[in-house]
Amino acid sequence: MNLEDSKIGIPINRIIAQGPLFLYIVLSVLIVAVVIQVHLLWDKVLSPLAIRVEKIRGYSALERSAILHIGDEFVPYLNFLRDTIPPGGRVILPPHSTRHSFTNFGLAAYFLMPRELLNCGNDEVEACILRMTGHNSYIPVLSDFPPSEIASQVKRFVPFQDDLGVWVPK
């Protein structure tokens, strides 16, 4: 049974028998598809990305990541954290939540490597902070973490700007 027999109504075999005509139809359709796809690709993907990449091309790879993933306002604070916390330091992060992407262990690791990272547990923020009495642990301010009245018992605050900063060993 061929397509004609199946009563779909398309005399495919006759079209195919034309040979070049069928080829030209296929080629035309494919070319139109490429043109539309190139337009879509440029419009939705390449052009917006190229504009963004052009704007940030003077930044380091890490800063470009931060700008595109978290926002350009985060970059100065990220650089402050990297400057203030020594590479061998231990960074104490808030419990994981969706409120700040930096509470994500893997994501924070990318930005703060080679510093060791620890997340405080959900139910033990106070105890977690009070444990950080060592000379090598640092607590960056992220949203309302850490509560300053608790952090001040074990750490000294180094301000950045607004309420941001990092709690460093006393």
Added chain:
Amino acid sequence: MVAVILDIAVTLGFATTGYLCARLLLKEASWLDILSLAFPLGSGLMTWFFFLFGWIGISFDRLQVIVIWLGVNLVFAVLIWSKHNNFAIRKPAVIQRRPGLARPDFVALSILGASLIISIVLSIGRSYSIYDAIAMWAPKGYGIALERSLWGAHWGNHGFAYPLNIQFIIASFRLFSGDILPGSKITFPLFFFSMLLGIYSFWVKKRVNSFVRAISILVLATVPTLFSFSMIGYANLPMVTCLVLAILWGIEGMEERDSSRQVLSGILLGITVWTIIEGMLYVAVVIPVMFIARYVSRAGQVKPIAWIAPVVVIGGAWFVFYRLHGSAGSQAMSAASKMWQAFLQGNFRLPELRMILGYARRNIFEISTWGFIYPFGILFSILGWKKLRPGNDFVAFALLISTAATAVLSLGLFYLRSFDIPGFYYLLQRGFHRGFMSPTILLFILGIQLLTSFQIRHEDKGI
């Protein structure tokens, strides 16, 4: 500038291994085949050796890496010399009989080359800036380089639950150049364009009309989702690249009764497993499907040991490691366990299943997502439906059931995750396209393969 040179050296280092492996296995291959295989094959094999040596305690230092690289390539070189007596590779007979690539091929390949450059520039320009790339692939790679050890992969999310191909590639760039550009992001465009060249070469060997194949490869190259994934730093497209190349070489190997090409296919399937955890499931589906295609079509010949042994060796080594160190952090195992518990209680989540199918039906025809791949793939398949019957055309039939099997598996994986992920519809919106690349690409290859039946009468003058 030094970093750029070192990044190029790392890339060429991987590609050299790929070339030598391809040369060892293939009696004949076109330069398209070689270009297509060099990076995916070489990087997959080298990172697997880095992993094995790391597992037995050898550190991931520059000197050790260079020694391992030299050792592996030296073994390949000796094997090539003893088997073939020279390092140059012969063109396939199908190309030797004809005058060579035609003008449309050169135009298409030039456009692909320009697209590759655009993709590399934007990929590096955007750095690692999408969630999985930042939270998992890059920190794990940097962790391995930082700790000079396989165990540095504990950095980033999910512990050792994922295979380490991409992470070791990133680690290699970090180790040698510091990855300050980051040069490791060249990896992702290279995988995409390797796949495109592999598909193109397949069409050349299948004698698809040069105008049709030239424009068709541009259709595939300009699919918005695929091009996006060549720049964002996710492992999905590298996995799909290895899987698609493995299927194409497997089909060719069976059709030509050539065990070497089946070994090559097996190695690529092993690298698929070694690239991303879902790769194991795709391979577990593709292998039986290809056996079925062969036995139903009664065409060609399958050499099970040649084909499956590399998968077992490459994938198996990682799987043992995964069982020992990785399964605790695995999302897949957690979802599978929850699904099993739900099944035991008679909860089959049928509304979610309906949601997945409905979403798929709408998504595949979104031009801004998949371009015209599905309309063309389906239309060409309808036009060439006669060749799809088993026994008529082994290649078409094998592609058809590979497409169907990978589509069912992709949908099945979303169904699996519906047992584990709260806000499942959000997951579909966010991740459907990333999980549905394999069947999409295979369907389009099938469609173009079916078109060949209509072009026999006016074959063009050259390929």
